[in-house]
Amino acid sequence: MELYIDTANLEEIRQAHEMGVLDGVTTNPSLIAKEGVDYGRRLAEICEVVPGPVSAEVIATDFDGMLREGRDRATIAQNIVVKLPTTAEGIRACKALSDEGVRCNMTLCFQALQAWLAAKAGAFLISPFIGRIDDVGQDGMDLIHQIRQIYDNYGYPTKLLAASIRHPKHMLDCALAGADVATVPFSVIRQILKHPLTDIGLERFIRDYQGAFASRK
Secondary structure, rough: EEEEEEEHHHHHHHHHOOOOOOOOOOHHHHHHHHHHHOHHHHHHHHHOOOOEEEEEOOOOOOHHHHHHHHHHHHOOOOOEEEEOOOOOOOHHHHHHHOOOOOOEEEEEEOOHHHHHHHHOOOOEEEEEEEHHHOOOOOOHHHHHHHHHHHHHHHHHOOEEEEOOOOOOHHHHHHHHHOOEEEEHHHHHHHHOOOOHHHHHHHHHHHHHHHHHHHHHH
């Protein structure tokens, strides 16, 4: 399973990249707005740090606007993936841009048949939002399993990107379900690396070493 970081913060992206585990980045208008920087400039800065796919979302909701913004975003860097909403106009724009060789990430997916149509339109990535589904009293992981089965049944090459991941349990469930990609906040990456037994074991190793060898220096 590939690991993307869901942020527009350059320091977080650099730290994750330096770990050697980062495969790509997802952003959205809200994340970039938090940084208080120019939209296009920040996307270009991210692409300089990370060679993998960097999702750049359009703001337009109409077909012509999505095409215009998508083509513009695609000129920022070779690793830009244009992020489109999973709506009728978004699916149409995905087909048009995909036919031009522009990779598309279909976002805000909340049901399996949306993912099916996105795959038929040539999407590079589909982004079901599992955390937001959990928020309304349903099980977001059911959607991951459904999309995985549909894509496997018919051989669609669209990558299943699990989004709106809130905690390590989501990550584990997505990996077991066969998600191709998971995109997470940097806080979740830190949580994955944190375990009380790891901390206790490390403290014991250091204590035992110091007790046995420190006096020999």
